Amino acid sequence: MFHSPSLPSPQTPVKTTCPYCGVGCGVIASGDGSVRGDESHPANEGRLCSKGSALGETLGFRGRILYPEIEGKRATWDQALDHIAAKFSAAIRDHGPESVAIYASGQFLTEDYYVANKLMKGFLGTANIDTNSRLCMASSVAGHIRAFGEDIVPGCYEDIEQADLVILAGSNAAWCHPILFRRLEAAQKARGTKFIVIDPRVTASCDGAELHLPLRAGSDVALFNGLLTYLADTGNFDKEFVEKHCAGAESAIATAREMTINDIAAPTGLDQHDILKFYSLFASTPRVVTAYSQGINQSSAGTDKVNAIINCHLATGRIGKPGMGPFSLTGQPNAMGGREVGGLANQLAAHMSFSSPQHIERVARFWKADNMAQRPGLKAVELFEAVHAGKIKALWIAGTNPAVSLPRADRIREALHSCDFVVNADCHHGDTSGFAHVRLPARGWSEKDGTVTNSERRISRQRAFRPAPGEAMPDWWMFAQLGRRMGWKDAFAYEKPVQIFREHAALSSFENEGERLFDIGALATLDDGEYESMAPCQWPAPKEGRQGGRLFGGGSFATPDGRARFIATRFGSVTETPNEEKPLILNTARIRDQWHTMTRTGDVARLSAHTPEPYLDIHPEDALRAGLQDRGFTRVESAHASAIMRVRLSSEQRPGEVHAAMHWSFTNASTGPADRLVGASVDPISGQPELKASAVSISPQTMAWHGLLLHGERLLKIDSTYWCRIAVEGGYAYPLAGANPLARPGETPGDDWVLGMLGAEPAADLTVYADPMRGVFRYALFREGRLIACLFVARDSAAVPDRETMAKIFAAPLPVENRARILAGLSLDGVANTGPTICACFAIGQTTISETIERSGLKTAAEIGAALKAGTNCGSCLPEIEKLLRAGNPAAALIQAA
Amino acid sequence: MSMHKKERLVLVGNGMAGMRTIDEILARDPDRYEIEVIGAEPHPNYNRIMLSSVLAGEKALEDIVLHPHEFYARNNIGLTTGDAVASIDSASRTVTTVSGRSLAFDKLILATGSRPVVPPLPGLELPGNCAFRDRADLRRMQDASCNGTHAIVIGGGLLGLEAAFGLMRLGMKVTVLHLMQTLMERQLDEAAGYLLQRDLMARGINVITRAETEAILGDKCATAVRLSDGRELPADLIVFAIGVRPNIDLARKSGLEVNRGVKVDDTMQSTHPDIYAVGECVEHRGMTFGLVAPLWQQAKICAAALCGETNAAFTPPANYTSLKITGIDVFSAGALGARDDGDEEITLRDAGTHQYKKLVIRDGKLAGAILYGEISDGPWFVELMESGRDISYIRDRLLFGRALAQAA
């Protein structure tokens, strides 16, 4: 049934692939937690970024789902799967195939994706399978298909090294694709490659940039339309390429010309001089790569933005050649793999499309499927609207956290709450798993086998190198089990990933004849051993002909007539424009050291230090106007939700735009997900939501008290207006703030509240510090002598220790003499302990006396008295002091005496 | 050797303050005086404080001798032991002892210490009770522990508790009877008093608070005490430790101005220009003394005055206390609690290690400290109190002691 992968010994290094961003770096890891970059992997050649190099620290099993559960009760796999099969069957029987859906993830391995897609589209008869890649890549997919006829990334990573100019559009590659950015920096050093950053914010990627264009959110189409006009007007079109290999140039230019170059400054908010500098650099540099990411994709005009960029590359014939081309940087490790199998609702499979009845028929034949879906299914946002409307009766969510990451997250939660039947397969308990009727333990990175494809079409193996916790199983196995239990034993007879991969590869070349560039037929005949040892390889990989490399360089595209399409793109503003009531635009993005909703990276202390809290970044001018102060609090309100966030002043912010990171959720911060604030307007073609431009208002939020809770446990909820969870060594830190006073001046907070915050029983072993007039209260909870938690609260935020100081308190056992001192809220490093008291009058300890004797070479009690006062009052301790003096080894003497 | 005939200095009271004054004089001007010391106790000067430790068996009597006979001999000091001064004739400048000896003086130091307060209880005349003041008391207690099993200590202050601890170490079943609700209420607040009571009980010392002793019972000797609530407790030994009163009989008889104690000015001079007084017998600006720290100060000042220095003046140092019971660390200084709304208290309680600390803040300054269980910062708090420094800027760390408050 399930062919368990044979695991190497914990010390054996295993080659695998980083599970985070779309760079897809090769990693050499072993079960003992050691991790390093794989020198032989073409994506990274041995380098790893901060997230990648901390992979070894994410291998703990904290917060993992360990067993199948039905309605919160542990169940066997058989019970859980039978139950799911019955529910899905009943939904289909009673409400039709459109009443079931899968919402999957770019974290899936290609094999997981393949089986899920096959099950839904071939056997359940619906294309209601979408993935979180919708939030990430859908606009690129749509833009590629419009321009090239197929979802193809033409270039490869070397292009960044061979370019003379790299445009980073809507991409903070320095944080989101760090190793690629390292390669760009290396190119800058080696051959003077210039780069230009187009981003409303000043980001880490701006370091070393030739030019930063802080354009207004959502105005990219205007900027690139202007570039197209400029290229046309300045004779920079590659006429021959356009005439021979493209179509639609005239109408694209005509549409672009609706705005003159002088008109571009207004909507983009850019300096005219900067705009022209960008245009002329682009025009004069043949080797130019435009790398783009979520700033382009996550937009109500995402597909148009993609095409506006591609238009400029088509116009100059700069595509598919060394150092040239538009380059979509995928956000997730396997967004590309998901697209290959057709994991999005509007794709069929293996780059085939629902728009072609022939394709549908062909896939059906290949799968021996008798119940093919005939049309595209619901895209993520629509899908959850359908859930909300009660149309989806059975929903399987796997490897993603829509209760956090989808726009209008509050509405998503309502939807999940009201849904008849929700299955959640995940590694971790999170916001979404709370809504599930059935929870399934999924294997994660390091525990499962399969393949992923990175941004440059390179397929790499992920390999298992350590046992999974509890009863966790891979996602493909779960879907295959569902298929079998619903009656398709043969179609889902897989026992190991290689069988799935071979089938996937075979489908890609099935009746292909060069029609689809995605052809990995050469891999369809890999035997088990070859799959096991498969080295990273780039597609296309047809049985015969050219393998890998750049595409479209020769000017032949995947459209029926072989010509690339210019697309006329018209600038339109973002859906939610700022207005009097909501004068600011909220942008959301990633931070350097966290991944997605922090289920993995959130528990690693050194990844939490970079951006520990969910800040609202705001330009000082906007803050001044709104009466906000740095590190103070603000209530942020959009049309969809409101949240109280900590303010961080940043002159890197564009005035008029604020920013919040997308990683936090209700299980690790009171703010909840930033995407709650975000509207659900989507790109009309790709269905990708506009996650980076929501109108908001801000107002100061005063807090009656501030605090810091340090707890060994991973708390999912805290009774405090503001809180968030930050991993520290051996535990967590929770900054707190409360809008309502904890106690009147001179009084102390209620015991119930304190015990509740600490998670302590009434007779707990507590240390309590209280300065009621000043409103400063501190508590430490111990169990069997071990520090469990520390709570600091104060009216005055200055009386709350900072997290960095306290970050190490769980790192080592607390010596008993520091039990109370811990509440000083200061670092205890280097603070001497004086030892047992010798001179009671002056409270001089044995350690102090012995050290003074040794250091100053003292010979008599009188000398000690002169130096330390010890023994000069009542004199009772003089005999002990004499003893310390006599002893060659003072400490030993005291032990003897005792 | 000076050519003149030396002035004669007589010290009345061979105790801690008096002999410290002699030490200070010798350190300043060893040849200035011809010194005579007269002491009622039949021993050379010893460390009275350490009677507790001797009782507890932690030290031997010979360990606590401060000035052995050789000391007096070596410094040409005439010593009379076991004979008290009965009168002082300030006009003729002579003292006369109980045994009838007379001695002339040019300058005189009164250092007669204090006397234990003994309440007027029925049965007081029965043998089997004592105070805790001198070696004779110590001896009584040691003897009692050989012959009897039950000891009652009346008074749960510093002295009573040290006596109780010592007697317990000597194998007696000890009960402390304390009138007030909590122990050491003059030095500790209720919280610390309770902790102390708990820790003492844990060591096997029975403590009864709000215990009013009504009578000592017994035929030939004391066998029990009765409390006002009727309870009777067996007692083979009863130790009074309810306080001391300055020993001023001699001074009063001699015509010196006395109140609670012998009145002295800032140079420790009594109302007679040639008579000085130091120690527990004095009253300075309305204040009397029961601990040695201020006495050391007095000794210095008095010696300076007697050696002709004119600028020395006594200012009592901040009063602080610690308890000498092995394993129980208690420290107290200054105010015990908030006096009014303007006062503020900062507390720290650690149930697990029986630690308790309280600071009293008044006008942004430290006004009091009670430390229980961990007392190492006591002296620093005293320093802060004496300096009158504004502590607002370190307030949030203050209670955690010097090392942390002064950490970067």
Ligand SMILES: Cc1cc2nc3c(=O)[nH]c(=O)nc-3n(C[C@H](O)[C@H](O)[C@H](O)COP(=O)(O)OP(=O)(O)OC[C@H]3O[C@@H](n4cnc5c(N)ncnc54)[C@H](O)[C@@H]3O)c2cc1C
């Ligand atoms: C058991 C015990 C424990 C203590 N523990 C502490 C402690 O931990 N810390 C602290 O600071 N203090 C402590 N004290 C208090 C401290 O011992 C006294 O404050 C100090 O001894 C007072 O010194 P003094 O010289 O004034 O009196 P004393 O030391 O009492 O000396 C007075 C002497 O004068 C003699 N005398 C009285 N009248 C005459 C007379 N007419 N003629 C001749 N001689 C006379 C007395 O017999 C006595 O020997 C303790 C006291 C006791 C009893």
Ligand code: SF4
């Ligand atoms: S750059 Fe991306 S793939 Fe490479 S190590 Fe970092 S997160 Fe992983």
